[in-house]
Amino acid sequence: MKKISQKFLLAGVLLAAIAVLTACGGQTPTESPKPAVEPTDAPEVVQPTEAPAMPELSGDPLRGGQLYDNWINALGVDTPEGDQPLWATQTSNTRTGKDTWRCKECHGWDYKGVDGAYGSGSHKTGFVGVTQAAGADANEILAMLKGSTNPDHDFSTVMDDQALTDLALFLSGYQFDASVFIQDKKAVGGDLASGQAIFEENCTDCHGPEGTAINWNNDANPNYIAFLALDNPLEFTHKARFGQPGVEKMPSLVDVGISDQEYADLLAYAQSLPTSSPVVEGGRLYDNWIKAMGADDMTDNQPLWATQTTNTRTGNDTWRCKECHGWDYKGADGRYGSGSHATGFTGVFAAKDKSADELLAALKGENHDFSSYLGEGQLNALVAFMQQAQDMATYINDDKTVNGDAAKGEVTYKAACASCHGEDGKALDFDDGEGKEYVGTLAADNPWEIFNKIAYGQPAAAMPAGINLGWTWQDILDILAYIQTLPIE
Ligand code: HEC
Ligand code: HEC
Ligand code: HEC
Ligand code: HEC
Known part of the structure; x- marks a missing residue:
């Protein structure tokens, strides 16, 4: 009951907003008189008596949602110099540079500023x-984004017309009032089974079942x-609706066409997944x-280092565990024996x-104390990792x-890598200077290393960890076998 009445309220507010905007629109000087009707026009078209609307804008409002999130990443352009000019008119948010240019940083993820x-915060x-822009004429929003009401709010110097049009279409037609089912950061009335089905259908291929x-x-x-x-x-919810700027293949659920209630279901399910x-x-x-x-960066060598030459x-x-204990975890008894x-x-x-x-x-x-650098969580993670370490000899032969x-493996590589x-x-070269190092190069030289990277992911990169995609050790080996057929230079 409560939900329904809130929805009615929302609809009412929206209608009121549209009414106000339409009324304002009628007074603006940009509305030109109706152009003369072409004599060749078919007679059955009865023109309404009001002034004609501005031409309908066409574009991609879902891309507009990504631009609202982070247009610099979405467009893959350089960050403009300095802070956005309006930034200086406030002092409470102390971020600088790139963040100050994001629409969401000034207007919020809930669009309510x-x-x-x-x-607060x-x-x-x-x-x-x-939110005033919801239901408004996209042409007016577009003008506003070009500085019609405030020259410091002119984004036409940093984005092309199509990007601004997409933003206007997003603001006009695709804002979403999530406050109906997100309360105190919790999904109200979310159905876990429905959320799981949406997640499995759209997200697990990249983010894994958990x-x-x-x-x-x-x-x-x-x-x-x-x-x-x-x-x-x-x-x-915004990212689920529109996708992640710069990640081409992350889907937009608006595009998939799920209902408002299903966003609550998805959120409830996502909140039930593990955080570590x-x-x-x-x-x-x-x-x-x-x-x-x-x-x-460490300034000294690890204390035990001096005991070897x-x-x-x-x-x-x-200081790297792998440097002393090896990619096959066997230290002097394994690949690092020579x-x-x-x-x-x-x-x-x-x-x-x-x-x-x-x-x-x-x-x-003693001399092997990592507790001043790593927290309890990280030390426990290392322990969990070592306890399930695999015997590489069963997977990778001495001749590599x-x-x-x-x-x-080819099928998986093409889908996941x-x-x-x-x-x-060859799209990413890991070598930081001379020569080339591609996945193919590494697979040929050091399959033990690449086995680890496929299974656990790459430190500090948004690269998926294979075992959390649900892959078996055999799946990982299959990919590795395929990568060994790729060019090494
Ligand atoms: C540095 C902060 C800042 C950034 C970044 C920013 N805006 Fe604004 N925006 C404002 C301020 C302040 C206003 C108030 C009106 C004015 O001064 O024109 C405003 C007004 C608006 C309005 C009109 C709202 C109303 O009710 O009148 C819209 C629509 C809007 N911005 C959209 C955007 C979009 C889209 C982006 C991203 C391209 C963006 N803004 C980026 C600060 C910002
Ligand atoms: C094609 C692969 C792919 C699919 C499918 C996918 N994502 Fe993503 N997603 C990514 C990648 C890659 C990143 C990390 C991007 C980065 O580091 O900026 C990401 C990041 C995210 C983020 C975090 C963004 C941030 O910066 O805070 C969220 C939230 C997210 N995805 C949700 C989802 C949801 C929900 C689904 C299903 C509806 C989904 N993703 C489907 C690839 C995908
Ligand atoms: C500078 C070389 C070096 C680095 C770096 C290093 N270790 Fe060690 N580690 C040793 C040596 C030498 C021993 C055996 C002698 C000792 O315990 O002091 C050892 C012993 C161990 C043991 C005990 C093995 C057993 O049989 O009981 C574990 C577990 C271990 N290391 C894990 C790690 C982890 C995890 C890291 C990364 C955080 C790491 N080590 C980093 C050199 C290193
Ligand atoms: C979302 C993008 C992304 C995906 C998908 C991805 N990787 Fe990566 N990968 C990276 C990035 C970024 C790096 C780091 C490159 C660097 O450090 O220069 C990297 C590094 C690596 C490295 C380590 C290179 C080194 O020597 O440090 C290997 C091996 C690797 N990837 C293999 C794979 C395989 C196999 C897959 C598919 C199972 C895969 N990656 C999927 C982005 C990705």
């Missing part, structure tokens, strides 16, 4: 919302689907915890059957061939 969630600017395959923050504070759904359900995923976080920390956590690396590398990475240090594979307490104690041991099916790495694997 100072009257909504951004009425660190995002507060005191600026108005844009929403943990992609971490879009670092591993000091991982952000998975559930994190954002709980932390900022309005932002979550210890094994994959541990895998990325083992790979490179400094990078994974966005920590400062064969590996001549210095600094950050000397070559430039040899240290002679022990592996951790044999310790996988030790208790969590024993492993934690090792991570806090792998026990996988390249034909199967090619969008970023390219069909031939």
Whole structure:
């Protein structure tokens, strides 16, 4: 009952807004008199007596929703110099640069500006919302975005006309009042089974069945689907409606055509998913915890480093678990038993059957104490990772061939990797100077390393972790076998 009456209220407000805007529209000088009717026109078209509307704008309002979120990322353009000019007229929000240009930063995820969630807190600017634009003539909104009411609100210098038109169409026709079913950050009346079906249909291919395959923050504070759904359900809903700026293939649920109630269902389900995923976080920390956590560079070598002389690396590398214990976790008994990475240090594979307490104690041991750099959560994640570490010898042969099916792997590679790495694997070059290093190069040189990256993801990159996509070890090997057929240079 309550919901219905609120909807009626909303509709009433909207109608009132439209009425006001129409009335204003009638007075504006831009409305030109009706043009003479062409004599050749078919006679049956009876023209209404009112002045004709401005030409109907055409464009993509869903793209407009992404532009509202972050037009710089959506368009892939450089951030303009300095802050948006209107920024200086407020002092409460202390962000600078790129953020000050985002529509959402001034007008909010709920489109209500100072009257909504951004009425207080660190995002507060005191600026108005844009809900008045809902139902308004897109031509008027477009003029406004070109500075008709305030020259400091002219975005035509940084975006082309089509982008501004898309924004106007979004504001006019695609705003959404989520306050009906998001209250105190919770989804009111969300149906979990319905939400799960929507999630599985549209999201799991990339985010995994539990929403943990992609971490879009670092591993000091991982952000998975559930994190954002709980932390900022309005932002979550906006992104579910329009997609993520710059991520071409993330769908728009407006496009898919789900009902208002189904957004509540999706949100409720997303909020029920896990907010951490210890094994994959541990895998990325083992790979490179400094990078994974966005920590400062180390100025000294790890204290145990001085007890060996064969590996001549210095600094950050000397702190990586993998540098001392190997990609196959077997230290001196495995791949790092010889070559430039040899240290002679022990592996951790044999310790996988030790208790969590024993492993934690090792991570806090003398000259092997990581507890001043890593939090309890990260140390536990490393333990969880080590306890399920795989015996690489069953998957990868000494001659670097792998026990996988390249034909199967090709299908998965094209679906899950090619969008970023390219069909031939050459879209991203990992080498930071001389030479080239593509996925193909790495698969040929070091299949043990790439096995880890496919399973656990890449530290500090929004690259999916295969095991959280629901892949088996065999699925991972199949991809690896296929990548070994890609060009190495
Ligand atoms: C730096 C803050 C800021 C940014 C960024 C910003 N605006 Fe605004 N916007 C304002 C302010 C302040 C107003 C109040 C009216 C004025 O001064 O013109 C306003 C007014 C509006 C209005 C009219 C609202 C009303 O009720 O009259 C619309 C529509 C609008 N903005 C849309 C946008 C869109 C779309 C973007 C992104 C391209 C955007 N704004 C970016 C600050 C901002
Ligand atoms: C084609 C792959 C793909 C699909 C399908 C997909 N996403 Fe995403 N999504 C991504 C990627 C990649 C990112 C991380 C982008 C980044 O780092 O900016 C992301 C990020 C997000 C974010 C976080 C954005 C942020 O910056 O805070 C949310 C929320 C999200 N997705 C929700 C969803 C929902 C809900 C669905 C299903 C309706 C979905 N995604 C489907 C690829 C996808
Ligand atoms: C500079 C080289 C070095 C780095 C970096 C390093 N370790 Fe070690 N680790 C050792 C050595 C040497 C030992 C064995 C002697 C000791 O415990 O002091 C060891 C022992 C261990 C053990 C105990 C093994 C057993 O059999 O009981 C575990 C577990 C372990 N390390 C995990 C890690 C993890 C996880 C990281 C990353 C956070 C890491 N290590 C980083 C050198 C290193
Ligand atoms: C959303 C984009 C994205 C997707 C999808 C993706 N990756 Fe990545 N990947 C990256 C980024 C970004 C890097 C980091 C590149 C760098 O550090 O220069 C990376 C790095 C890697 C690396 C490590 C390179 C190194 O030496 O540090 C490997 C291996 C890799 N990806 C394999 C894959 C495979 C296999 C898949 C599919 C299962 C995949 N990636 C899917 C974005 C992606």
